[in-house]
Amino acid sequence: MRQEARDRPRIADVAREAGVSKTAVSFAFNSPERLSPDTATRIRDVATSMGYRPHPVARMLTQGRTRTLGILTPQALSVVFANPFFATFSQGVAAVAEEAGYALLFVSPVHGSLARAVNRATVDGFVAIGLAQDHPEVEQIRRAGLPIVMVDSAAPFPEHPAVDVDDEGGARLAAEHLLALGHRDFLVIGVEPPAPGAQADSGGVVGRRLEAYREALAAAGIDLPDDHVVVGPASVEGGSACLAGAWEDGRRPTAILAMSDAMAIGAINAARRLGLRVPADLSVVGFDDIELSRHIEPPLTTVHQPVRRKGEEACRLLLSAIARDDSSRPDHRRLETRLIVRGSSGPAPIGKEVAGGR
Amino acid sequence: MRQEARDRPRIADVAREAGVSKTAVSFAFNSPERLSPDTATRIRDVATSMGYRPHPVARMLTQGRTRTLGILTPQALSVVFANPFFATFSQGVAAVAEEAGYALLFVSPVHGSLARAVNRATVDGFVAIGLAQDHPEVEQIRRAGLPIVMVDSAAPFPEHPAVDVDDEGGARLAAEHLLALGHRDFLVIGVEPPAPGAQADSGGVVGRRLEAYREALAAAGIDLPDDHVVVGPASVEGGSACLAGAWEDGRRPTAILAMSDAMAIGAINAARRLGLRVPADLSVVGFDDIELSRHIEPPLTTVHQPVRRKGEEACRLLLSAIARDDSSRPDHRRLETRLIVRGSSGPAPIGKEVAGGR
DNA sequence: CCGGTTTAGCAAACCGGTTTAGTGGAAACG
DNA sequence: CGTTTCCACTAAACCGGTTTGCTAAACCGG
Structure with a gap:
């Protein structure tokens, strides 16, 4: 009362x-x-x-459904909304959900516990984004008994529908593109896990991309030593810091494979500050193809992944899982990636010595 | 069942x-x-x-509260999430809401009716963003009897808490900045209402900014004819189209006052295609100060508004409205704006003839 | 050993709707 | 004119929990 x-x-x-x-x-x-x-x-x-309106909660109780879909994120919403990627994904989910008359509830950990948040959530099902299958609470969440679609999870459960993209293929394309341009000296800029210890978010994604970079380079007879892989926060500043730090440590790559566009853009900024011209002295290839990437100078060469469609597909799978009474075997959907060549990648410089440096 | x-x-x-x-x-x-x-x-x-978990809906019913806050938008979520502004705002709301243990429900029109969506919504209160006070359904929404905080509403109801920013002040600063640089020939690029007829979103905001531009220019003895004000969708492409169209019609401004950063960036792109150098031939000032603005070339001079803080304040006001039993008079909060001078604005060109054009 | 207080647990009422199983009366039918 | 069908509406059960009011047993001091 x-x-x-x-x-x-x-x-x-x-x-x-x-x-x-x-x-x-x-x-x-x-x-x-x-x-x-x-x-x-x-x-x-x-x-x-x-001025009467039927009490929506009472209604839910009798009807046994909420007409609400949950978007489950292992990180705090206040950080996840900083990621343009997430906004685009939400756009996709929202488009399908609205069409079907569902509202969207964003569910993030309550006092650090995702399971608690899930238990509070009044939804008909979840779209879980970036939830690692070895997340400590994932078992409790599954026991909630609600339909759940897993997006970008390293190794999704076969019993739940899932959506992800061909990260390996995209990473391979990026590496091969740079190899074809004659590059032999690479620096990989990766996304570090958001919280130390917790792998959360793109844990599996990062590993898959790195592995594919490695394989593509190996196929061309190039080894990628561990000190040519640097990681930082998935932000523009993080990307800058990665390149600056590696340069400081004596790395002199002619090409950069970045695992996120934001970091690629940061790397370009850092390169400029180091007196390097992009792409004449240094080529940079990103990953994701966020809106911003086509607007910077030079426009970013990057691997496009259909983020919005990922949201749409996930939502469709969820809706059909909710509607379906018999649980026929769940759908696992993998969307394609493709390389978009813009201005930030070019032929490897001829002389070994590049401009800039000290 | x-x-x-x-x-x-x-x-x-x-x-x-x-x-x-x-x-x-x-x-x-x-x-x-x-x-x-x-x-x-x-x-x-x-x-x-x-594997028992208390049914959250039943719980809500007996406890009389949902521990959920609603974010109310008059537009479809699939379009609103395309706006980086909105993501930042949500970040602010989410930060405060999560801290207090509340989940976030995004509420947008169901089959075109916001009131229907509101009636379905199981929340303890709403933050309404860009809801014009003369929205046809706003009366029904208010009758729902839930606490509601209005953000960026043209003329907020005195009986509800409200948050907005000093649009007039910001617009004035932008105009005065360009005047001080010697500009006399202006083009204003405005945000057009999203749906024809419905004013929705930033209806009042656009009007307030335009009025302030006008007054500042008038104070310097400059008149702003109606055909020096063009509007388009609040996107990069929209901004490009605005400048391109005005140029086509024979406008030859030396300075552009854009009502959104996205449009300002579009205008810069269009200017480049017209062979104009920014800021040598054309100065551009934006509004909002989105993340992207500092990363483009040249970095955008713009009016900063504390979007994230707007979300935080709105959420705080809502939480206290929910907690408070007596409805003491609601808080109306106006946040400050400030001009951030970066690289896209400079002295007016000396010769009247500018490069480019035909 | 007795009256009073605590403790542990229960039955029933309640939250605010929807849904099922009727009910009484009028109309239709034969 | 008696029976059946249909119509318009209702009382009560139900959804799945929480909360109130109560009881029986255990405990306690004198």
């Missing part, structure tokens, strides 16, 4: 006022054909004049 | 299994001190072994 629910009229109040039963009021809203037309309108008139 | 709730055990099942009453089970979770320690643990053990 809290007063935030003010003194809003209940269905019984409307019934009394209109001189009918609760049932009649309910019918007036939900199945007017079971009432005589004029009683129905009269009841509705009384209801509106009293 | 839908099977999506599977055959999850109910509280009564747990009670039977543990050989106690429903009350005892409830106590075991919510007030264990009312039970002997070992019964409490025994009940909890049985519950976990059965």
